[in-house]
Amino acid sequence: MTTTTLAVLVPLLPFLGAAAGLLLGRTAPGLVRPLAVLPTLAALVAAALVAVRQGGGQAIEAHTELTPTGSVPIDLALDIDGFAALVAVLVAFVATCVQIYSTGYLRDDPRYPSYAALVSLFTSAMLLVVYSGDLIVLLVGWEVMGICSYFLVGHYWETPEARAASLKAFVVTKLGDVPFLIGLFALGTDAGSFSIPRVLDAVANGGIDHPTVIALLLLAGVAGKSAQFPLHTWLPDAMAGPTPVSALIHAATMVAAGVYFVARLLPLFEASRAAMVVLAVMAAVTMTGSGLAALAQDDIKRVLAYSTIGQLGYMTGALAVGDRGAAVFHLLSHGAFKALLFLAAGVIIHAAGTNSLAAMSRMGHLRERVPDAYWTMTVALLALAAIPPFSGFFSKESVLGAAEHVATGHTAQAPGAAGWLVLVAGLVTALLTAAYATRLWLLAFRGRGAEAPDHGRQPLTMTVVLWVLAVPSLAFGGLTYRSLPGWLDGRDLTPTLFTSILGTGLAVVGGLLTYGAWQRTTALAARVPLGAVAAHPEGDAGLVEAEAIASHKPAYGDIAQAPDPADPGRLLLGPLHRHAATGFHLDAVYSALFVRPVQAGASLVRFLDREVVDTYVRGAAALPRLLGAAVRRAQTGNVQTYVSALLAGTVVLAVAVLLVATGA
Amino acid sequence: MHLAYPAVLSALLFCTGLYGVLARRNAILVLMSVELMLNAVNLNLVAFDVWLSRAAQETLHSGQALTLFTIAIAAAEIGIGLAIVLAVYRNRGTSDIDRLRDTAEGHGDDTDPGTDTPAAEKAEATA
Numbered sequence: 001m002t003t004t005t006l007a008v009l010v011p012l013l014p015f016l017g018a019a020a021g022l023l024l025g026r027t028a029p030g031l032v033r034p035l036a037v038l039p040t041l042a043a044l045v046a047a048a049l050v051a052v053r054q055g056g057g058q059a060i061e062a063h064t065e066l067t068p069t070g071s072v073p074i075d076l077a078l079d080i081d082g083f084a085a086l087v088a089v090l091v092a093f094v095a096t097c098v099q100i101y102s103t104g105y106l107r108d109d110p111r112y113p114s115y116a117a118l119v120s121l122f123t124s125a126m127l128l129v130v131y132s133g134d135l136i137v138l139l140v141g142w143e144v145m146g147i148c149s150y151f152l153v154g155h156y157w158e159t160p161e162a163r164a165a166s167l168k169a170f171v172v173t174k175l176g177d178v179p180f181l182i183g184l185f186a187l188g189t190d191a192g193s194f195s196i197p198r199v200l201d202a203v204a205n206g207g208i209d210h211p212t213v214i215a216l217l218l219l220a221g222v223a224g225k226s227a228q229f230p231l232h233t234w235l236p237d238a239m240a241g242p243t244p245v246s247a248l249i250h251a252a253t254m255v256a257a258g259v260y261f262v263a264r265l266l267p268l269f270e271a272s273r274a275a276m277v278v279l280a281v282m283a284a285v286t287m288t289g290s291g292l293a294a295l296a297q298d299d300i301k302r303v304l305a306y307s308t309i310g311q312l313g314y315m316t317g318a319l320a321v322g323d324r325g326a327a328v329f330h331l332l333s334h335g336a337f338k339a340l341l342f343l344a345a346g347v348i349i350h351a352a353g354t355n356s357l358a359a360m361s362r363m364g365h366l367r368e369r370v371p372d373a374y375w376t377m378t379v380a381l382l383a384l385a386a387i388p389p390f391s392g393f394f395s396k397e398s399v400l401g402a403a404e405h406v407a408t409g410h411t412a413q414a415p416g417a418a419g420w421l422v423l424v425a426g427l428v429t430a431l432l433t434a435a436y437a438t439r440l441w442l443l444a445f446r447g448r449g450a451e452a453p454d455h456g457r458q459p460l461t462m463t464v465v466l467w468v469l470a471v472p473s474l475a476f477g478g479l480t481y482r483s484l485p486g487w488l489d490g491r492d493l494t495p496t497l498f499t500s501i502l503g504t505g506l507a508v509v510g511g512l513l514t515y516g517a518w519q520r521t522t523a524l525a526a527r528v529p530l531g532a533v534a535a536h537p538e539g540d541a542g543l544v545e546a547e548a549i550a551s552h553k554p555a556y557g558d559i560a561q562a563p564d565p566a567d568p569g570r571l572l573l574g575p576l577h578r579h580a581a582t583g584f585h586l587d588a589v590y591s592a593l594f595v596r597p598v599q600a601g602a603s604l605v606r607f608l609d610r611e612v613v614d615t616y617v618r619g620a621a622a623l624p625r626l627l628g629a630a631v632r633r634a635q636t637g638n639v640q641t642y643v644s645a646l647l648a649g650t651v652v653l654a655v656a657v658l659l660v661a662t663g664a
Numbered sequence: 665m666h667l668a669y670p671a672v673l674s675a676l677l678f679c680t681g682l683y684g685v686l687a688r689r690n691a692i693l694v695l696m697s698v699e700l701m702l703n704a705v706n707l708n709l710v711a712f713d714v715w716l717s718r719a720a721q722e723t724l725h726s727g728q729a730l731t732l733f734t735i736a737i738a739a740a741e742i743g744i745g746l747a748i749v750l751a752v753y754r755n756r757g758t759s760d761i762d763r764l765r766d767t768a769e770g771h772g773d774d775t776d777p778g779t780d781t782p783a784a785e786k787a788e789a790t791a
Contacts, residue, residue: 637768639761640686640694647682 011127018120025113036116044092051085056487079133082487094252095123104459122148126253153241165240176224183217215275226258243346251339263324280320280418284425287313291432296580317422322414323402325488330395336472344377358564362449391477397495434510517568670711677704
């Protein structure tokens with residue numbers, strides 16, 4: 001089989017799996033699980049083969065024109081360079097893990113067939129985005145992911161949180177997609193082609209007339225998809241979906257698409273210094289803000305959601321300093337450990353029967369209940385906190401190294417201000433990341449109190465996947481940082497001594513600070529009983545999670561935080577905690593800025609429609625009704641009245657005829 | 665005989681009939697008034713036929729022939745009319761035209777249903 005055929009199969013197989021799963025889901029329930037796992041697994045094998053054959057060398061390009069489309073041609077095109085090949089392997093790998101995990105996690109779920117098909121479709125769309133060499137085809141995958149995320153986040157649509165979250169995810173990402181679409185059109189018109197290689201050629205030859213406008217428009221779409229400030233608010237709420245979906249969205253697909261897109265078209269963004277500075281500011285604000293917010297969240301998945309936003313901030317930061325190799329390196333290692341974190345969190349939620357860290361911190365022996373999740377999550381958290389030799393360390397240091405490189409003025413491809421911004425924000429975030437990772441670990445696994453409820457042994461499909469993902473979380477960075485530059489831009493990804501010591505030092509300080517705070521506050525935990533636990537010894541993990549999410553607000557008064565004085569985050573953040581827990585009131589600001597004006601506008605329109613337009617309609621009807629009432633009075637029912645009227649009419653007519661005839 | 669006599673007589677007859685149709689309450693008397701009007705017309709037809717045929721060379725006496733037609737049709741009409749009146753009387757116990765106001769606007773709202781049901785039956789019967 002040629003490499004091109006293999007590459008076509010990569011997005012096609014999950015798509016066919018999704019179609020078959022949707023068609024056969026009801027009639028042949030036995031086929032649903034194989035149809036969910038096998039196409040994705042085959043896509044993984046194909047993607048790996050494509051990556052091996054591509055080998056980081058010359059990009060594989062192939063295109064076919066489906067139909068003439070007018071001025072700017074749209075081709076079904078493949079353009080696989082080292083970035084695309086590696087990201088596709090990651091996507092297929094994480095998607096396979098998620099599919100296998102889901103067979104256990106949602107084993108009793110009545111909507112599993114449609115769920116699995118949507119996950120396959122989601123994977124297929126992401127692979128299309130990764131492999132596509134045409135911007136419009138890329139856009140198709142981009143939008144399919146948007147609608148899939150809507151359905152998947154709203155999987156538990158019985159709960160109001162899930163319904164609101166799925167709508168929010170859809171609307172907020174669409175808000176970014178509108179400028180994105182306009183930007184794509186502007187880019188296509190300027191470059192005379194939607195083909196990515198040709199667009200990059202045009203950029204290199206200075207053929208783009210308005211790089212700043214185009215780059216900023218595209219950045220809006222990227223910010224929506226990759227959950228960057230100020231369009232990140234959908235992502236923490238998207239935790240209302242099932243845990244495997246969170247893992248898929250956060251690790252490999254949806255949010256990675258934005259970063260990957262910028263990496264693909266980085267020369268275009270570099271053509272505009274303003275866009276690079278905007279990107280850097282966006283990254284810096286996102287990183288530090290999400291780090292603070294993660295420290296204050298009570299829901300274990302919301303902590304991870306904010307951490308995803310922060311790690312994506314690192315990636316956009318790397319792009320802002322013009323190093324897409326570092327960005328994609330972090331994307332790859334983050335994909336592995338974040339998928340692991342979410343899947344392990346799913347196991348923990350199942351075992352503990354709650355998603356609240358406050359409740360877990362009052363639960364003894366949780367780590368003995370889920371030893372696999374305990375050990376793998378420890379590995380993943382160490383990777384997240386960038387402790388050497390875990391893979392997060394190498395990728396994060398490559399980002400910080402690139403930022404330091406730019407800040408000290410060694411390269412001219414990005415503004416020095418962007419370098420400083422990313423470097424300082426990245427170092428602050430390293431501290432915060434270690435702090436919230438430590439907090440999560442301490443609260444979840446070092447709790448003291450009543451025994452954790454017994455939900456039985458975790459299914460094998462769920463625990464095996466954790467260990468599979470733990471391998472790249474542990475070793476990917478260390479093993480590959482020397483060979484990856486051959487695949488990526490060729491720029492060195494080796495950690496520099498200065499940033500490594502600084503970054504690791506700050507991470508250790510963050511971890512120790514949290515540990516100290518925890519030691520002081522943990523005594524309080526016994527005094528303030530807290531916690532609501534969904535106990536379903538027979539139910540599958542999805543059911544337990546759905547109930548845990550639904551009961552968080554009634555039990556603790558808020559979806560994001562719990563009134564827990566024993567929380568080390570409360571001590572560390574001090575007065576900031578209240579604001580950080582609500583994501584710095586950004587939702588409230590949006591509600592005041594957009595939601596309320598729209599609602600006011602809607603009520604104005606309703607008033608105009610009901611009271612003004614309808615008045616005219618009612619007035620138009622009133623006159624005929626009056627006339628009708630007047631005429632109706634003549635209808636007495638007395639025949640003699642009618643005959644009298646007839647006679648009078650006849651007389652009048654006769655007189656008239658006579659008058660006319662005599663010419664009077 | 666001068667034409668004025670039969671013409672005045674027929675006008676008087678017609679007006680009497682008209683008054684009867686417009687003013688009498690009893691349906692049978694209304695029918696009788698209709699007959700009076702018809703006969704006034706008949707009288708007119710005969711009189712004018714005679715008056716016109718005096719000047720003509722040759723005549724078919726079409727006025728008088730038409731009168732015969734009218735008389736025949738009037739006989740049929742009065743038969744049907746009386747039959748209807750009888751049927752109404754049997755149904756309602758009255759043949760007073762002033763009380764036969766079923767087609768009045770808003771009739772269904774302000775009369776009692778007791779008189780309504782036979783009206784509906786009658787409508788069905790005549791349909």
